[in-house]
Amino acid sequence: MPRQPADLVKTLRKVLREAFEVVNAALEDCGAAAAHDVKTIYISYMVEEQMVAAIYPRSQEIEIALALPEDHPSSLLRDATHLTWRTLPVSTVVVDSEGARSILGLIEEASLRVASGTHHVHRDNEHFAARRR
Numbered sequence: 216m217p218r219q220p221a222d223l224v225k226t227l228r229k230v231l232r233e234a235f236e237v238v239n240a241a242l243e244d245c246g247a248a249a250a251h252d253v254k255t256i257y258i259s260y261m262v263e264e265q266m267v268a269a270i271y272p273r274s275q276e277i278e279i280a281l282a283l284p285e286d287h288p289s290s291l292l293r294d295a296t297h298l299t300w301r302t303l304p305v306s307t308v309v310v311d312s313e314g315a316r317s318i319l320g321l322i323e324e325a326s327l328r329v330a331s332g333t334h335h336v337h338r339d340n341e342h343f344a345a346r347r348r
Contacts, residue, residue: 220249220258224272229288230311234277237315238322242268247328253320266302266330268322279318279326280306291318302337 224235239258247260247267260268271278271293280295280303287305295306309315328334 220251220270223251223256223258227272227274231272231275231277232261233312234309234315235272238270238277238279238309238311238318240329241315241319241322242326245323247326247331262326262329265302265329265334267326269298269300276307276308276310277315278306279322281321282336283321283325284336287321289321291321296338302334302336304336304338314332 220239224232227235242249242260243264245267247262249258249260251258256271259266259272260271260273265282267282269280271280278298280300281292281296282303283292283305284287285304286292289307291307292305293307295304298306307318307321309318325334
């Protein structure tokens, strides 16, 4: 049986599992399908074959990379170059379900950008190479 997204978060503390459930439900409500390749440490969310989000569960937090513009005005977002996603340039971190609920608007916005074809961020190799220098 293939590994499910919930398998990656089942060992987390209850407060983080609850935060994951809020984010997961919001992404699914926006039409995103979750997938988890057993060789990875993240759960990807796709809308019509385009990635809208990637969730990285960690022992003390959950990082969520989103399909939003690099210059998005939300103070909840930070640069996500360290995750090396070409189309997910920003991320946010949640530590509980309240924090997860605070990003629901960002999740909806990212999902709408991908579904409508208006998300045009595509970082090239030079962007990542420049960050390593």
